[in-house]
Amino acid sequence: MDFSGIFTYLYTEIALVGVTVAALLYDLIAGKQGRRYFHGFLCTLMLLFIAGTVIPYHKETVEVFGGMYVYSPVGSIVKSILAIGTLIVFLQSESWLRREDTEFKRGEFYVLTLSTLLGMDFMISSGHFMMFFIGLELASVPMACLVAFDKYRHNSAEAGAKYILSALFASGLMLYGISFFYGTAGTLYFDDIVPGIDGSALQIMAFVFFFTGLGFKISLVPFHLWTADTYEGAPTTVTSYLSVVSKAAAAFTLMVILVKVFGPMAEYWQTLLYIVIVLSITIANLFAIRQKNLKRFLAFSSISQAGYIMLAVISGTPYGMTSLVFYVLVYMAANLAAFGVISAVEQNSDGKTGMDDYNGLYKTNPKLAVIMTLALFSLAGIPPFAGFFSKFFIFAAAFEQGFHVLVFIALINTVISLYYYLLVVKAMFINKNDTPVATFRSDWSTRLSLLLCLAGIIVLGLASCIFDGINLYAFGM
Amino acid sequence: MVHMEYYLIVSTIMMFVGIYGFLTRRNLLAMLISVELILNSVDINFVVFNRFLFPGQLEGFFFALFAIGISAAETAVAIAIIINIYRNMRNIQVKNLDKMKW
Numbered sequence: 001m002d003f004s005g006i007f008t009y010l011y012t013e014i015a016l017v018g019v020t021v022a023a024l025l026y027d028l029i030a031g032k033q034g035r036r037y038f039h040g041f042l043c044t045l046m047l048l049f050i051a052g053t054v055i056p057y058h059k060e061t062v063e064v065f066g067g068m069y070v071y072s073p074v075g076s077i078v079k080s081i082l083a084i085g086t087l088i089v090f091l092q093s094e095s096w097l098r099r100e101d102t103e104f105k106r107g108e109f110y111v112l113t114l115s116t117l118l119g120m121d122f123m124i125s126s127g128h129f130m131m132f133f134i135g136l137e138l139a140s141v142p143m144a145c146l147v148a149f150d151k152y153r154h155n156s157a158e159a160g161a162k163y164i165l166s167a168l169f170a171s172g173l174m175l176y177g178i179s180f181f182y183g184t185a186g187t188l189y190f191d192d193i194v195p196g197i198d199g200s201a202l203q204i205m206a207f208v209f210f211f212t213g214l215g216f217k218i219s220l221v222p223f224h225l226w227t228a229d230t231y232e233g234a235p236t237t238v239t240s241y242l243s244v245v246s247k248a249a250a251a252f253t254l255m256v257i258l259v260k261v262f263g264p265m266a267e268y269w270q271t272l273l274y275i276v277i278v279l280s281i282t283i284a285n286l287f288a289i290r291q292k293n294l295k296r297f298l299a300f301s302s303i304s305q306a307g308y309i310m311l312a313v314i315s316g317t318p319y320g321m322t323s324l325v326f327y328v329l330v331y332m333a334a335n336l337a338a339f340g341v342i343s344a345v346e347q348n349s350d351g352k353t354g355m356d357d358y359n360g361l362y363k364t365n366p367k368l369a370v371i372m373t374l375a376l377f378s379l380a381g382i383p384p385f386a387g388f389f390s391k392f393f394i395f396a397a398a399f400e401q402g403f404h405v406l407v408f409i410a411l412i413n414t415v416i417s418l419y420y421y422l423l424v425v426k427a428m429f430i431n432k433n434d435t436p437v438a439t440f441r442s443d444w445s446t447r448l449s450l451l452l453c454l455a456g457i458i459v460l461g462l463a464s465c466i467f468d469g470i471n472l473y474a475f476g477m
Numbered sequence: 478m479v480h481m482e483y484y485l486i487v488s489t490i491m492m493f494v495g496i497y498g499f500l501t502r503r504n505l506l507a508m509l510i511s512v513e514l515i516l517n518s519v520d521i522n523f524v525v526f527n528r529f530l531f532p533g534q535l536e537g538f539f540f541a542l543f544a545i546g547i548s549a550a551e552t553a554v555a556i557a558i559i560i561n562i563y564r565n566m567r568n569i570q571v572k573n574l575d576k577m578k579w
Contacts (some may be wrong), residue, residue, distance in 0.1 A: 130540050137547045148558050157565050158574045160558045165508055168551050169499055172515035175544060176492060179522035186531050225496065229577045296577075370545050 005064040009071040012053045012079050013121050019045050020114040026141045027107025035106065038444065042110055046087045054080040056473060063127055067189050070127035073473035078252045078325055079121050085245045085332045086117050088430050091449035092340045093237040095347040095442060098115025101152065110151065112142040113241065122248035124256075129178050129188040132253065133171075136213065139246060140167045146241070159233025166216065166226040174347040180206035190261050199265035207262065207269060217250035218306045221279040228287075230300035231405040236346055238352070240339030241293055243302045251306065255313040255324055266316065274406060280307030281413045289420045294342055294353050297424070298335070301379060304417060305331055308394055310412075311410060315397040322474040323393035326460075326467050330378065330390040333456025337375035340450045341368050348440040358424065359433035365440065369428045371450055376421040378457045381414055386461030393467070481529040484521060505559045505569040507571035509552065516548040 007014065023042055030038065056076035063070050090110070097106045117139025126132035144167060148160025182188055184203055185196025197203065215223040216364040231239045262269055281304045288300035309331075312324035345361070345368065346353055378387035391414065400409045460466055491514050498511030520541040527537025563569050 130536075130543055133540075134543060134547065137551065141547075141551055144554050144558065148561060151561050152565070154565055155576060157558065157562045158576055161505060161555075161562055161574060164510070164551070164555045164558055165499075165505070168509070168512040168548075168555060169515070170518065171551070172495070172512055175516065175519040176522070178540075179519050179526065182523060182537055182540070183526040183530060187534075188536055232577050 009062055009064050013078065013118060014050045015053060016118050016121060017047050019049050020111055023107060025108045035347050043090055046090060050080060050083045051089060068128045068131050069125050071125060072277055074321060074325065075124045075355060077470060077473055078124055082117060082120055082245050082249055086113060087344055087450055088336050089237060089241045091445040092343050094445040096235060096237050105110060112146050115142045118409055123253050124249055127190050138173065143246065146238045147230055149238060150235050155233035159230045162226050163230045169180050170213050170216035175207050177206040177209030193261055194264065197262060197264040199268055204268050214250050214254045218247055219303050220276050220306055221283050224303050227303055228296045228299045230295055232295045236339060236343040240336055244332045247306060251309045255321060258313060259316050271315055273310055276408060277307050277310045278409055280304060281410055285413050285416045292355050298338060308410060311394045311398040314403060315401045317397065318474045320397035322471045323397045325470050327390040327394050330386040330460050331454045333460060334375045334378035334387055337371055337450060337453035337457060340446060340453060341372045344368060344446050346444045349437045352437060357425055357437060358427045359431035360436035361428040364436045364438060371454055372428060373425050374457050376424055380418045380421040385457050389461040483524040488518040488521040503571045505571060505576055509555050518546065520544055
């Protein structure tokens with residue numbers, strides 16, 4: 001077997017393993033004194049890692065390990081987007097990790113997060129269902145540990161149990177589906193399986209089972225029941241990681257698999273996806289309106305955003321792929337900004353995350369209120385911000401392929417979503433509050449992360465070179 | 478020789494018993510055992526398909542091996558979380574996990 005491709009094409013994964021091992025060793029060697037610089041050390045490492053891998057080195061799609069691993073330029077771009085998201089999450093995590101009850105677990109948090117990132121990278125580049133499955137599990141098992149990270153807090157433990165049991169159940173169903181694909185097609189390599197996909201009744205059943213696994217990760221509507229509880233119970237930093245990075249990786253992988261492997265049965269999965277999109281967007285929007293906790297509220301908002309991302313998947317074109325990657329990037333900036341504000345407020349006000357606690361936030365913390373507002377505007381898709389452009393590209397991609405009614409339904413839902421996003425803005429700017437959150441100044445790394453997100457919200461939409469740059473690589477998928 | 482269908486019947490029954498158990502049990506450990514049934518039925522499927530339909534290659538066997546290993550890792554984490562829940566509230570009934578809903 002030829003192993004020469006390892007260092008040429010797996011450079012992202014190898015570098016990431018390096019970062020993980022470095023974090024592990026630092027945690028082991030550094031004493032109490034050294035721990036103080038852990039955060040800076042790790043953020044520098046991540047920065048170097050991103051700088052080294054942000055631009056894809058190769059412009060062609062290459063198979064390594066006999067087709068198990070597939071390097072593709074657009075996959076490489078998604079990996080760097082995920083890495084940037086992780087860096088921002090790390091920056092935001094500082095104020096939470098500095099607390100006394102989590103300080104000694106700091107290293108574990110970094111290592112677990114980096115291993116989920118590694119799993120996602122492998123999942124994105126998988127060329128075989130086994131590789132895909134291992135990547136998915138490597139991404140979701142440490143994630144369960146992260147969700148249950150605050151182990152003395154009841155909510156966190158409860159959220160962890162709900163997450164791991166749903167994850168196990170979903171992956172069991174998914175494997176059941178894959179086993180029937182193996183039985184009918186005779187192989188599980190993405191390239192070789194295509195001739196065996198004929199859309200027989202057994203394969204349609206198997207596909208529905210298979211869809212469960214990724215639908216769970218992306219939290220589309222029939223599989224979304226864990227989302228709100230897990231998002232609310234998990235530590236806020238983990239929630240933001242879960243809502244952005246994990247979701248983005250799974251959405252991209254779903255698109256690659258649907259287009260590459262299940263191309264021959266496109267009419268069936270398009271029908272399925274059609275129903276799932278309508279349900280996800282509508283139901284999540286209706287539930288979001290009645291939420292009183294900001295983390296739960298953003299959980300439902302993220303379910304409906306996942307529905308929008310699926311609009312790009314259903315189109316199945318390279319243009320759809322570009323708009324998916326762009327949407328994910330923009331969504332990352334906006335959602336991480338919103339969660340960054342929630343996290344900052346939570347850490348500085350003794351755990352306040354209720355919608356009512358945000359009444360009058362503008363009076364005491366005007367900057368945070370403005371960042372939150374811009375993030376919500378971007379999520380809702382109001383023109384000058386990036387969210388408008390990403391939504392526009394996604395709608396255009398689906399419209400091009402003839403899904404006119406679907407795009408219309410999505411547009412109506414955008415208006416509904418504007419209503420509940422504005423509820424939060426109203427709470428912060430207009431509602432009166434006798435005991436608002438006290439004025440505070442957050443630490444440097446939270447401020448830096450919010451600044452990065454803010455720049456993303458404003459610049460990403462206006463700088464057309466970013467969309468064009470992604471488009472350059474999205475040809476082959 | 479035993480026909481392939483019989484193995485598939487067994488695995489299908491295991492699968493749906495697992496789903497039924499997962500939806501009806503009210504004890505976290507019983508739910509975990511139900512999920513294990515699902516995962517084991519998948520392993521049977523892979524091995525049977527490989528043995529009867531594609532005996533020339535080993536893909537199904539390898540998949541079953543990896544699925545067993547990974548489900549063991551998942552179970553370990555799940556049990557750790559269940560133990561943590563036990564420490565927090567002294568039992569592992571699902572009805573106590575209701576602090577967050579709707």
